[in-house]
Amino acid sequence: xxxxxxxxxRRREVAAVAAALIVRSGLEKVSVRxxxxxxxxxxxxxxxxxHNKRELLLCVYQLMLGRAEDRVMAALEAGRPVRxxxxxxxxxxxxxxxxxxxxxxxxxxAMSDPHFMxxxxxRGRNAQKLIAHILDQASDIxxxxxxxxxxxxxxxxxxxxxxxxxxxxxxxGWPPSRQRAVLAAELQSLIPPRRVSLGPTRSRPAQExx
Amino acid sequence: xxxxxxxxxRRREVAAVAAALIVRSGLEKVSVRxxxxxxxxxxxxxxxxxHNKRELLLCVYQLMLGRAEDRVMAALEAGRPVRxxxxxxxxxxxxxxxxxxxxxxxxxxAMSDPHFMxxxxxRGRNAQKLIAHILDQASDIxxxxxxxxxxxxxxxxxxxxxxxxxxxxxxxGWPPSRQRAVLAAELQSLIPPRRVSLGPTRSRPAQExx
Numbered sequence: 001x002x003x004x005x006x007x008x009x010r011r012r013e014v015a016a017v018a019a020a021l022i023v024r025s026g027l028e029k030v031s032v033r034x035x036x037x038x039x040x041x042x043x044x045x046x047x048x049x050x051h052n053k054r055e056l057l058l059c060v061y062q063l064m065l066g067r068a069e070d071r072v073m074a075a076l077e078a079g080r081p082v083r084x085x086x087x088x089x090x091x092x093x094x095x096x097x098x099x100x101x102x103x104x105x106x107x108x109x110a111m112s113d114p115h116f117m118x119x120x121x122x123r124g125r126n127a128q129k130l131i132a133h134i135l136d137q138a139s140d141i142x143x144x145x146x147x148x149x150x151x152x153x154x155x156x157x158x159x160x161x162x163x164x165x166x167x168x169x170x171x172x173g174w175p176p177s178r179q180r181a182v183l184a185a186e187l188q189s190l191i192p193p194r195r196v197s198l199g200p201t202r203s204r205p206a207q208e209x210x
Numbered sequence: 211x212x213x214x215x216x217x218x219x220r221r222r223e224v225a226a227v228a229a230a231l232i233v234r235s236g237l238e239k240v241s242v243r244x245x246x247x248x249x250x251x252x253x254x255x256x257x258x259x260x261h262n263k264r265e266l267l268l269c270v271y272q273l274m275l276g277r278a279e280d281r282v283m284a285a286l287e288a289g290r291p292v293r294x295x296x297x298x299x300x301x302x303x304x305x306x307x308x309x310x311x312x313x314x315x316x317x318x319x320a321m322s323d324p325h326f327m328x329x330x331x332x333r334g335r336n337a338q339k340l341i342a343h344i345l346d347q348a349s350d351i352x353x354x355x356x357x358x359x360x361x362x363x364x365x366x367x368x369x370x371x372x373x374x375x376x377x378x379x380x381x382x383g384w385p386p387s388r389q390r391a392v393l394a395a396e397l398q399s400l401i402p403p404r405r406v407s408l409g410p411t412r413s414r415p416a417q418e419x420x
Contacts, residue, residue, distance in 0.1 A: 026322040028238045101321050107314040110379060112236040120379040147395065155392055162372025169320060169330040182365055185357065189399030 011049050014039050015059040022060065023098045027105040032056065058119070061106055064099045065123060072130055082138045086131070086183060089160045091167045092176045100168040128157045138187075145192045152190050159186045221259050224249050225269040232270065233308045237315040242266065268329070271316055274309045275333060282340060292348045296341070296393060299370045301377045302386045310378040338367045348397075355402045362400050369396045 017039040021030045032053050036046040050056040071088040091097040103123075110116040132153035135141060143149040163182060167174035227249040231240045242263050246256040260266040281298040301307040313333075320326040342363035345351060353359040373392060377384035 023321060026318050028318070029322065104314070104317040105321065106318075107379075108236055108238070108316075108318040111233065111311050111315065112239065117379060121383065124376050124380055125383065147391075151391070151395075154388070155395060158372035158376065158392055159368055160372070161375040162368035162370070165371040165375060166334050166368065169317075169327060170334055173331065173335065178364070181357075181361070182368055185361075185365060185399075189395075193403070 007049070011059055012063055014041070014046055014049060015056065015063045018056055018060045019064060019098070019102050022105055023101045027057065027109065057106070057109075058116075060102060061116075061119060064102050065126075068096075068099060069130060072134065076134065076137070082134055083180075083184060083187060085134045085137070086156065086160065086187075087180065089127075089164075090176075090179050090183065091164050091171070092179060097168050097171065100164045104168065124157070124161075127160075128153045131156045131160070138190075141187075141190045142192070145190070155190070156186060159183060217259070221269055222273055224251070224256055224259060225266065225273045228266055228270045229274060229308070229312050232315055233311045237267065237319065267316070267319075268326075270312060271326075271329060274312050275336075278306075278309060279340060282344065286344065286347070292344055293390075293394060293397060295344045295347070296366065296370065296397075297390065299337075299374075300386075300389050300393065301374050301381075302389060307378050307381065310374045314378065334367070334371075337370075338363045341366045341370070348400075351397075351400045352402070355400070365400070366396060369393060 014035065018030065018035045021035060021038060032046055032050075033043050035056065036043045039046070046056075050059065068089055072085055075085040075088050089096075091100045106116060107120070110120045132149050135149060135152055135156070136143070141152060145152070147155075159182065163174070163179050167179055224245065228240065228245045231245060231248060242256055242260075243253050245266065246253045249256070256266075260269065278299055282295055285295040285298050299306075301310045316326060317330070320330045342359050345359060345362055345366070346353070351362060355362070357365075369392065373384070373389050377389055
């Protein structure tokens with residue numbers, strides 16, 4: 001192992017270990033010492049990368065956000081359908097449930113910490129932008145349709161976050177099939193109604209283009 | 211003041227004070243001593259009503275749930291429209307934002323405490339039942355419409371919880387008008403499409419009956 005490791009790489013490595021501990025025992029109960037031990041470093045080494053626990057926690061928070069965003073961008077680049085891109089944000093498996101658990105853990109802090117409160121706000125607004133970007137691929141949902149792109153992305157953000165609040169804590173009650181059904185219904189409801197035609201109606205393959 | 215106070219009344223009183231402190235400084239930072247002082251009692255008196263902080267916290271959680279449920283039931287009994295009943299659950303003002311903040315504060319605990327995790331699950335399932343009960347008043351959304359009452363109440367639960375995740379922390383970005391618009395759009399999307407009629411179409415007053 002090289003003696004000199006990229007500063008940011010080491011920070012991310014420690015943050016990833018911290019995230020795993022937070023999921024298991026909660027934010028408050030995890031100490032820097034414990035994180036250092038689990039990561040295989042001394043507390044002194046970890047203190048070199050993070051001034052304090054708060055700074056480490058912020059890094060954990062951003063690491064988790066980055067992961068979700070990377071998945072969405074990869075899905076977009078691979079030309080996956082809109083629904084599949086949005087599903088990257090849902091707690092459909094243990095890894096993604098853990099991400100949401102880490103975020104939820106921060107919500108308690110945000111109340112008494114203006115900086116985390118700000119992160120929380122920023123996070124919501126960025127997520128909405130990411131969703132708007134995904135929606136740009138949805139040919140069935142024109143940007144100028146009822147309510148507009150802003151409103152559509154707000155509705156979908158609400159759906160994604162709302163699904164996460166339920167499915168993260170109750171995976172048995174909210175299996176992937178149910179989460180997907182709610183998301184699909186939501187997307188479907190964003191498609192503007194067709195003009196009434198008097199000719200024979202062909203069924204529109206809306207599901208597939210989404 | 212009578213010397214003998216109803217046990218449950220005193221518990222609720224202390225829990226209400228605890229809730230106010232939790233909103234201000236978070237779950238972990240609030241001590242039983244601090245709660246007792248703010249409520250005007252000695253720690254010994256509070257300890258008579260709650261064996262420990264955990265029991266007190268559980269009482270706070272249930273108190274907040276009860277408040278929201280009472281508001282919904284009152285709205286239902288007053289014959290308010292479906293939308294108004296659901297709005298009782300949204301963080302439209304400071305009091306309701308505080309309720310959500312208290313709930314969010316518990317989400318961190320739920321990860322490492324199976325009992326709170328269970329409460330969290332129960333809460334979601336009960337909220338869904340409450341919403342299904344509200345929907346029984348929506349004549350425009352028949353119980354056997356596409357997806358059925360279960361699916362409708364799941365979608366609305368997701369909408370309400372999702373709105374809360376955004377509006378509680380970002381009230382400026384999610385003013386009441388925006389929250390109401392998202393909820394209204396969601397309700398609207400649950401109304402099954404009318405059969406195409408060849409006669410002149412009358413505009414349907416769907417908004418009003420909801």
